[in-house]
Amino acid sequence: MKNILPILMATVTVAFAPHAAALEVFACEPEWGALAQELGGDRVSIYVATGALQDPHRIQARPSLLARARRADLVVCTGAELEIGWLPIVLRQSGNDAIQPGRPGYFEAADFVPKLEVPMRLDRAEGDVHAAGNPHIQTDPRNIARVATALAGRLAQIDPAGARHYQTRHRDFAGRWDAALRRWEQRAAPLRDAPIVVQHKGFPYLEHWLGLRERASLEPKPGVEPTSAHLAAVLEQLKREPAKMILRAAYNDGRASEWLAERAGIPAVVLPFTVGGSDQARDLFGLFDDTVQRLLDALRCTGAHACRQQPGAGSDR
Amino acid sequence: MPCRYLITAALSVAAPTVALAASPDNPPAQTQPDAPERLRAIEERIQRLETAPATAAANSFNPAISLILSGRYANLSQDPATYRLTGFPVPSGADIGPGARGFGLAESELGVYANVDPYFYGGLSYALHPDDTASVEEAFVQTIALSGGLTVKAGRSFSGIGYLNAQHAHLWDFVDAPLAYQAFLGTQFGDDGVQVRWLAPTDIFLEFGAELGRGRAFPGSDRDRNGSGAGTVFVHAGGDAGPSHSWRAGLSVLGTAPRNRAFADTDLAGNTVTNAFSGDSRLWVADFVWKYAPNGNAADTNFILQAEYLRRHEHGDLIYDTVGAATAAPYDARQSGWYLQGVYQFRRHWRAGLRTEQLDRGAVDYGSNNANLARPDFSPSKNSVMLDYSPSEFSRIRLQFARDHARADVADNQAFVQYQMSLGAHGAHQF
CATH class of the missing domain: 3.40.50.1980 (Nitrogenase molybdenum iron protein domain)
Structure with missing residues (x-):
């Protein structure tokens, strides 16, 4: 019996540790979910709140989003008001202080890229304009690289034990991304x-x-x-x-x-x-x-x- | 051109950080750029610098101020002054019925909301009524810095019971609240007090909540004493079923202890009398909403099915004709009501909706006052159909027809045209 207990415990630890220890990442859009996956590997567990076939301007604060936000360690969103119609209420009702704006668990990708189409005039008569600039930053791969650097740093900040893991993965990703970027730019000439x-x-x-x-x-x-x-x-x-x-x-x-x-x-x-x-x-x-x-x-x-x-x-x- | 170069020079001095941030953004150059190419790059950069935000954009709506503007035209076949829910008398203060005939303002609302500090969020919603009165609809603070799924709210706010109750009127899918909400909650139950909500750490949405309040509003009654006059407990569950479907269901109970809750009624002799109820009132609410949007994209088409069932048990003492006979007798009533509605957005901007509803007079026992008071064998019902058009997410124009059988003797044909516009901050909406 004395021998069985440690073995049993070790088994349980192995079986549950990766899941239990995984950093829960709540990604507002699929691109940030994919990026967090690239950088986090098996240290992160990703939930993507919206899909590519959904209009990102018109998402509802569905109950499932609240449930996922409540357990999240890190929220990764575009920002620049793209999620203004649903994210504030999800964050407020999540009962999760770690992911509130201003905390390390709240990450806005748009903070780390230079924004285009910043309106000179804020008037709803101009349609759906975003005060912070155009939020669809993910269509430029150079922005992805910028956000990747910031996100890798943030992951390390929230999960210091994995700092080296994120650093290594980021270096690997950045290398592959640079190569791909050159390839795309050549092809797209x-x-x-x-x-x-x-x-x-x-x-x-x-x-x-x-x-x-x-x-x-x-x-x-x-x-x-x-x-x-x-x-x-x-x-x-x-x-x-x-x-x-x-x-x-x-x-x-x-x-x-x-x-x-x-x-x-x-x-x-x-x-x-x-x-x-x-x-x-x-x-x-x-x-x-x-x-x-x-x-x-x-x-x-x-x-x-x-x-x-x-x-x-x-x-x- | 010299002017442009001056601007470049000035800007690169004034905003070196912006220039630095923008510099890695040069379009990829395959070869050494020729002169026009370089000129264009410079022009592009000038344009970007010129459009750089002058202030921190996140502060542009801080605090978030929003104004709801609403107005309507009502055509009612019956005089709204005679409106009543037969068998479901409510106090004079309770807000029931279709409102005034003709043109009028509907409820306009001024809301100011913001984070207080890293620990609290708070806000006020001031409702401006068509009769030039105003009221504080909501004025609350709530925590945002608690962990473990806990949120505590204090102040005046709409109770979390049911589905529709917590929603502001401008979010309703129909011009008016369902009959069951009018009969049992005086349209909407808001109270002064505290609310605690706990979100379970599960993949499925599971939320438990409880409230303690003053109980000043119907079905309670305001009174001068320590302690609380109303309490609620509610549980909500919800989730997704594939990318296209999401749902939420809930069960709530509201307990109040009204004292001398006075209301007008008609006695068997046909006289209008004022009665008063003192005792315990308990209201159960079961709610369900299911939303469908193809691939979760609600922008073009979507469908919402929503239903609630309300059941009230009141028992205590009822004084018949408080200013006349004033005979007190035991009172026990079990009554219920429900509504079912579907709203279909059949193309972008356009929605059509149907609502059917009924109140069940149930079992009402006035004790010895059964000799004085009528117990009409009638269950109010109503059917509504609406069509609305929303040119943008900030504006909506609605047409609604209803056949309202709330009065035992006559049907009221109602037609409404209503507009609802919101200006200011873009409020995030609940599910």
Whole structure:
């Protein structure tokens, strides 16, 4: 009996330790869940609050989110008011002081990247503008690298015992990311200065990275649905200054961009926007592999209607 | 152009940190950039610097101030002054019925909320009523620095019982509250007191809560004594079923001990009399809500099914005709009510909803006062249909028709047009 007890206890410890010790990370969006997974490995247990097919501006404070936030050691969100419609109430009702804003357990990715489209004027008449700037920072892989550095530091701060683990994993990730970044930028070189149309102003960081030129937005104002009058105006504009493609995110309704694509004779491209937004975007590397591939496919197809029917080129319907 | 260079120079002196932060952001250069390329990069940087935030953006709405503006037009086939829920008399202060006919303001609300410090959050909601009166709807502080799933709230706030009770009127899916809420809670139960909530550390949402309060509002009655006049206990459970479905269910009980809770009623002789009840009132509420959104994306289409069942048991003494006969006798009543509603967003911005509801007169025993007071064999019911249009998440315009059988003798056909707009801070909404 004396021998059995330590063995039993060791077994129990082995069986439960990794789970019990794992740092519980509550990621607001899939890209931060994927990043925390890259950096944390088996030291973290990730819960992703929203999916790639959900409009990140319109999430509800579902009971399941409250339950997960209550146990979280770290909340990783975009910030810049993207989650303003649901996160404050989840945090407030979680009864979890560790994840309140201002505490180490609350991490806003947007704090660590230079933001674009910071409005000069705060007026709701301008549509859904974010005072802190455009929050869709994850479409530029250089931002991912910046956030990774900050997040690795934060993980080490919250879980000091794993500091070396996070450091090692971050170094490994950063190396792979740099290599991938060079690859993407080389491949995407033909996209430089390509004029594009976007459905929602969700891609300024991507445009800035690849040097795409945004000519028009299908939403007359951010968050305001495309109207037929506005679409007609965009079509007129495209006749004067043609664009190469129309971009939309996986969660966007496709009707407006398909309508315009057909009339303007340019492909409508569905970008994964975040991890899980397409079959190929299984992780962060896949996200940008697929994003660049879809953009290149669309560039090749511009002007050729037949091309739009081919898989991977434009609509995935 | 010289002007631009001046700006660059000035900005790089004035905001070196911004310039530094922005500098790694140069678009990737495949080859040595030529002159126009470099010019464009500089122009881009100027533009970014010019649009850099002048102040910390997080403070732009601190404290969060929001104003709800609401107004309506009501067309009622019956005089609202004669409105009553037959068999369910409520005190004169309780807010029931469809409100005034014609144009009018609906409840407008000014809310100021913010974190007090790292330990507390607090806020005030001031309701401005159409008759030029105002009331403090909510004024509370709550903890945000407790761990272990605990939250303590103190002050005036809506009770956590049921589903609809904690929601402000501008979040309702219909113009008015369900009959059961009107009959048993005087539309909404808010109280002065303390609330403790504990969230269980489980994957499924499991929340337990209890409140102790003054009990000043119906079904309680205000009184001058130490201790508490109302208490509640509630449990809520909820979760997701796949990415498209989420739900919440709850069971709550509200106990009050009203003293001389006076209300007007009609006696068997047809006279309007004032009665007063003293005793114990216990209200049970079972609530359920299920929300569906394809892939969890509620922006385009979604569906909400919601139902609540309220059951009240009151016993004690009832004084019949307090200003006249004033005969006291034992009183015991078990009554219930429910509503079921579905709201379907069939396309972006547009929602349609149906609500059906009924009160069950149940068993009412006035003791020896059975000789004086009527016990009508009637169960109020109502059906409503609504259509609303929300151009943005800050504005909503609603059309609602209802056939209201709250009065035993006559049906009231009601039509409403209502607008609800919110300006100021973007409040996060509960599930």
